[in-house]
Amino acid sequence: MAAALQTLGGGIGITLHWIAFTPTIEQQATEEQKKKWLKLAQDVAIVGAYAQTEMGHGTFVRGLETTATYDPSTQEFVINSPTLTSTKWWPGGLGKTANHATVMAQLYTRGKCYGPHNFMVQIRSLENHQPCPGVTLGDIGPKMESNGNDNGFARFDHVRIPRENMLMKFARVEADGTYVQPPSSKLAYSNMVYLRGTFVMSAAQALASATTIAVRYSCVRRQSEMKPGEPEPQILEYQTQQYKLFPQLAAAYAFWFASWFMTQQHGSITGSMEKGDMSGLAELHALSAGLKSYTTAVTARGIDVCRMACGGHGYSHASGLPALFGGAAALCTAEGENTVMMLQTARYLVKCFAQSQAGKRLTGTVAYLSAVQPSPVAGNRNMSDLGTLVAAFQHRAARMVRHAAMQMQGEMQKGKAREDAWNSCSVLLIKAAEAHVHSFVVRNFAETVQTVEVDESVRAVLTSLCQLYSLYGITEHAGDFLKDGYLTGRDIDAASSHLSAMLARVRPDAVALVDAFDLHDKILRSVLGRYDGRVYEHLYEWAKKSPLNKSEVHESYYKYLQPFLKSNRAKL
Numbered sequence: 382m383a384a385a386l387q388t389l390g391g392g393i394g395i396t397l398h399w400i401a402f403t404p405t406i407e408q409q410a411t412e413e414q415k416k417k418w419l420k421l422a423q424d425v426a427i428v429g430a431y432a433q434t435e436m437g438h439g440t441f442v443r444g445l446e447t448t449a450t451y452d453p454s455t456q457e458f459v460i461n462s463p464t465l466t467s468t469k470w471w472p473g474g475l476g477k478t479a480n481h482a483t484v485m486a487q488l489y490t491r492g493k494c495y496g497p498h499n500f501m502v503q504i505r506s507l508e509n510h511q512p513c514p515g516v517t518l519g520d521i522g523p524k525m526e527s528n529g530n531d532n533g534f535a536r537f538d539h540v541r542i543p544r545e546n547m548l549m550k551f552a553r554v555e556a557d558g559t560y561v562q563p564p565s566s567k568l569a570y571s572n573m574v575y576l577r578g579t580f581v582m583s584a585a586q587a588l589a590s591a592t593t594i595a596v597r598y599s600c601v602r603r604q605s606e607m608k609p610g611e612p613e614p615q616i617l618e619y620q621t622q623q624y625k626l627f628p629q630l631a632a633a634y635a636f637w638f639a640s641w642f643m644t645q646q647h648g649s650i651t652g653s654m655e656k657g658d659m660s661g662l663a664e665l666h667a668l669s670a671g672l673k674s675y676t677t678a679v680t681a682r683g684i685d686v687c688r689m690a691c692g693g694h695g696y697s698h699a700s701g702l703p704a705l706f707g708g709a710a711a712l713c714t715a716e717g718e719n720t721v722m723m724l725q726t727a728r729y730l731v732k733c734f735a736q737s738q739a740g741k742r743l744t745g746t747v748a749y750l751s752a753v754q755p756s757p758v759a760g761n762r763n764m765s766d767l768g769t770l771v772a773a774f775q776h777r778a779a780r781m782v783r784h785a786a787m788q789m790q791g792e793m794q795k796g797k798a799r800e801d802a803w804n805s806c807s808v809l810l811i812k813a814a815e816a817h818v819h820s821f822v823v824r825n826f827a828e829t830v831q832t833v834e835v836d837e838s839v840r841a842v843l844t845s846l847c848q849l850y851s852l853y854g855i856t857e858h859a860g861d862f863l864k865d866g867y868l869t870g871r872d873i874d875a876a877s878s879h880l881s882a883m884l885a886r887v888r889p890d891a892v893a894l895v896d897a898f899d900l901h902d903k904i905l906r907s908v909l910g911r912y913d914g915r916v917y918e919h920l921y922e923w924a925k926k927s928p929l930n931k932s933e934v935h936e937s938y939y940k941y942l943q944p945f946l947k948s949n950r951a952k953l
């Protein structure tokens with residue numbers, strides 16, 4: 382339904398209705414409010430947008446300018462866009478599709494501001510879809526990709542909504558205007574945490590799609606001569622092609638398993654929060670922010686590697702890869718811009734490091750921070766052993782977190798304010814947080830391949846893939862591992878040769894590994910990645926459908942080229 386609507390109109394999109402608007406009602410509305418709106422949303426009797434970002438603020442939620450001022454005399458909130466930069470800007474579906482929106486606005490009651498809260502606002506008539514009184518709506522114009530979605534803008538001119546339209550599961554405003562505090566001010570952000578978690582699976586699926594396309598095409602495409610006189614080989618026989626594609630394939634599996642963990646964590650921690658136990662919220666936020674940032678960034682880069690590995694046809698929309706790249710690029714910005722999200726994870730790591738320094742035993746995804754010895758124990762390591770590889774990634778992350786935190790402490794000891802010390806160490810902090818997330822992904826991948834219930838022959842293939850992913854990470858970031866002597870140059874050489882062996886070992890299973898994603902041609906939308914491998918015939922059919930081929934001589938010849946040619950010939 383959603384997909385049909387999204388493709389049908391070519392200018393409407395209800396993706397955000399499903400992934401942001403409806404979950405916001407589920408997570409932030411009271412039981413009373415759910416009775417009023419949740420079924421309407423689930424049955425698509427109303428269509429919603431998640432209207433938080435403004436023209437002037439997306440990252441800094443506390444800086445949003447839209448206001449919701451409580452009027453006790455009428456028991457209403459007045460929603461207003463006081464400045465141009467307060468215009469809601471970017472929300473998917475806001476331009477032309479949605480007739481409702483959850484609007485994030487600064488809550489004012491009794492003259493005091495209580496920060497950003499979510500409000501349900503009807504924005505279009507259910508009769509004729511015209512904007513409601515006081516509401517100005519529109520589309521923000523063409524984007525890099527996803528132009529089937531009407532990311533829109535909205536302005537509110539003192540629009541009045543009933544008090545009951547404030548989503549009041551956590552915070553409340555009583556009829557007389559009294560504000561009732563939530564258990565944590567960050568619960569208003571809970572749907573962002575949820576959505577970031579889902580981005581990990583979106584990234585895995587996007588990278589799975591791209592590697593399916595590129596691996597299948599690399600078995601169809603024959604090019605050049607590996608040995609003089611021999612037939613042109615499949616391009617997947619070239620080690621360089623394997624080095625491009627197999628680490629991306631391994632990352633797709635790694636992120637798929639990481640999303641399983643994320644979903645399980647989100648479920649159990651929000652379950653405890655329902656019972657009032659907020660203790661897991663900080664870890665959930667740090668994990669979802671870091672994983673979202675890491676997996677979407679690696680995925681966007683990985684899709685472009687797959688695109689380049691398909692040569693000219695990869696650059697054609699026939700391949701499906703440019704659209705995939707555009708979508709994945711959006712995931713790096715939307716739902717929390719990647720740098721800002723990784724800094725949130727860094728903030729949590731610095732806090733945990735300080736706690737471990739004070740003697741607290743750390744648990745969860747940061748437990749390794751207190752377990753890892755600062756002084757490296759150099760020596761010939763077995764670089765094909767998963768336990769050795771996981772330990773190397775954890776040592777690297779612990780060292781980088783310690784280094785960034787100590788650097789910051791040093792800046793503060795020199796008299797810098799905490800915020801200035803933070804800013805002047807933020808590049809180190811980002812790298813440390815990335816190393817932390819990378820070590821989590823490796824550990825989770827290793828634990829999953831060792832415990833998942835599969836046939837032993839399948840486990841062997843997944844283990845090779847996990848080794849490949851880890852060895853690729855070590856060779857790509859060798860400096861981090863060499864820095865304190867934890868790994869030696871010999872270890873790095875051993876890692877490189879094991880990596881080459883893994884490329885050769887994965888090659889025979891490469892097609893089976895992408896087929897296992899079970900992505901139908903209709904989902905892949907790629908001539909190069911077709912299950913039947915009949916690329917060339919369908920590439921020709923695809924090209925013939927180009928609008929430019931509707932006429933043999935295009936009208937532009939008569940309008941521009943013909944007079945231009947004539948005048949140039951006349952000058953000869």
Ligand SMILES: CCCCCCCCCCCCCCCCCC(=O)SCCNC(=O)CCNC(=O)[C@H](O)C(C)(C)COP(=O)(O)OP(=O)(O)OC[C@H]1O[C@@H](n2cnc3c(N)ncnc32)[C@H](O)[C@@H]1OP(=O)(O)O
Pocket residue numbers: 397401431433434439440441442443527567570571573574583584586587590662663666705708709711712714715716717718721725728729732
């Ligand atoms: C085949 C598949 C193909 C797939 C590919 C194709 C896909 C195509 C689709 C195209 C894209 C689709 C778009 C999807 C939807 C996008 C929707 C949006 O963007 S919606 C808009 C998305 N917009 C955004 O995401 C906005 C991003 N910005 C933010 O979230 C916040 O402003 C902030 C977190 C950056 C700062 O917040 P601030 O209030 O300034 O807080 P401070 O920093 O001062 O930290 C103070 C304390 O609070 C703590 N804490 C913070 N947050 C949380 C939390 N959530 N929870 C718990 N705790 C939290 C923090 O740790 C700290 O703790 P402590 O250290 O003191 O103990």
Ligand SMILES: Cc1cc2nc3c(=O)[nH]c(=O)nc-3n(C[C@H](O)[C@H](O)[C@H](O)COP(=O)(O)OP(=O)(O)OC[C@H]3O[C@@H](n4cnc5c(N)ncnc54)[C@H](O)[C@@H]3O)c2cc1C
Pocket residue numbers: 397401431432433434437438439440441470471472473527532711714715716717718719720721724
């Ligand atoms: C395809 C797409 C769909 C979207 N859908 C929605 C939607 O449905 N609803 C919605 O509300 N929003 C939506 N958004 C908006 C999105 O959430 C914001 O664009 C995103 O949160 C980034 O905020 P920003 O645009 O203000 O970027 P900015 O924060 O202005 O980022 C610009 C630069 O500033 C840097 N920066 C900002 N703050 C810091 C900091 N503290 N430290 C270091 N560097 C910093 C960033 O790293 C970045 O390099 C969508 C965006 C896209 C691209």
